[in-house]
Amino acid sequence: MRLRRRVWVLVAAVATVLVAAGAAVAVVTWDSGDDPATLILREYPAGERPAAPPISGELLDGGALDLADLRGEVVVLNVWASWCGPCRAETDDLEQVYQETKELGVSFVGLDIEDERDKAIRFMAGRVSYPSIFDPAFETGLGFTDPPAPVGPPATLVIDRAGDVAVAVYRQVGPIELEQAVRRVASEGAPPDG
Structure with missing residues (x-):
């Protein structure tokens, strides 16, 4: 009986290691044809970064914003919804x-995305000081090619000063990994004059 239990414990341990190894491979392998539902994280090396998708629209609190107007800055674009539990959990960290x-x-x-304006405004009130584009039908998702559009929130892109995607995260992002990625991209400096 004890031997049988030990065998099952060993089998479970080996299975856990194999699953963890598979997850590690999923993090480091990705091409633009991959399904975003299976993606976790992608860091693009400088010189191989795709252009950020064209994103613009009406802000939650009125006015409008076009990401192209922020060229020359590092931009962190966070895809979220007020009903999304992981989004709610990462808001204070963002x-x-x-x-x-x-x-x-x-x-x-x-x-x-995929949200009601009044619920989104109530959720964000007093929590964040940066603007949010309101896109209830996720029409901006049509502009994503590489990286692919998220299948749902949360997702976070770190866009470099040239307007190219340096990092894409398709899950709740932690504050340490996000800050490290942002500082790394910000340290690259301004893009060359072209």
């Missing part, structure tokens, strides 16, 4: 990283 990096020429922009 604001913290924004406050700690904005002096480096970093802007944060939210992209509120």
